[in-house]
Amino acid sequence: MRTPIIAGNWKMNKTAAEAVDFVREIRNKLGQIKGVDKVVCPPFIALPGVYDALQATDIGVGAQNMHFAESGAYTGECAPNMLTPYCQYVIIGHSERREYFNETDEGVNQKAKAALAHGLTPIICVGETLAQNEAGETQAFVSGQVRAALDxxxxxxxxxxxxAYEPIWAIGTGKSASAAQAGSIIGLSVRGPIADMFGEETAQKVRIQYGGSVKEHNIAEYMAQPDIDGALVGGASLKASFVELVKNAAG
Known part of the structure; x- marks a missing residue:
């Protein structure tokens, strides 16, 4: 049995003070929900305060990105060993990083290796554009991303x-893949390549999230799919209703 995991990706929202206030607001109710792993991913500057506010809870903390090097002349970047005091998780290869900051499959692979080497659990994002989806290229493209990331x-x-499988066309747009569609793509294009590369036993151990306009009213539909083990939540993780979303995910 794979334990479900819900992670809130706050993106570039909330100041350090606002982030601490928010987790203090939701931590008790969130902590009462069992049977699902819970993670919040605030901006870099808020990580220490959020980490402190969540001590003595079972709520994990993740970063939204990291560099693969431990140090160096990489202005504006954050090394994995800078994150480990505050984080257990790190999001890698989010579509916004790939699109706006030119991140590549090779870079995602380097970051995944660095995260694992430092004891951080990577949340590796994959997903296709609307044009690729409509052209029938989803399986080839997403499978390629998975294979490259895990090489x-x-x-x-x-x-x-x-x-985390996040169809780019469903991120922040209000659109979302149907639960059946998302489950089918994840089974075929994410878990399938893992089985090819590492065997079926390993593929069945990997937790795979869906992301893209996930809300408290639709999360249960996704969780009902056998290959979906949780969600990477964007905008809906910035509000107190995130607690309801997690509760509905836990069943």
Whole structure:
């Protein structure tokens, strides 16, 4: 049995003070929900305060990005060893990073390896554009992203990480893939390549999230799909109703 995991990606929202106030507001109710792993991913500057506010809870903390090097002349970047005091997770290869900051499959692979080497659990994002979806290219494209991201990893490493399937056309648009559609793509184009590369046993251990306009009223539909193990939540994770979303995910 794979434990479901819901992660809130706050993106570039909330100041450090606002972030701490928010987690203080939701932590008790969120902590009462069992049977699902809960993670919040605030901006870099808010990580220490959020980490402190969530001590003595079972709510995890994740970063939204990181560099693969431990140090160096990389202005504006954050190294994995800078995150480990405050984080257990790190989002890697989000479509916004790929689109706006030219992140590549190779870079995602380097970051995944670095995260694992430092004891961080990567949440590796994959997903296709609307044009690719409409052209019937989803399986080839998403499978390619998965294979590239996991290249050179061991089966044990792969079993411990998380993959988030986020169709780009459903992120922040109000559109979303149907639960059946998302479940089918995840089974075929995400879990399938993992089985090809590392064996069916490993593929069945990997937790795979859906992301893209996930809300409290539709999360249960996605969780009912056998290959969907949670969600990477954007805008809906910025409000107190995130608690209701997590509760509905837990069933």
């Amino acid at each position: 050179g990893l061991t089966a044990e490493q792969v079993a411990s990480l998380i993959i």
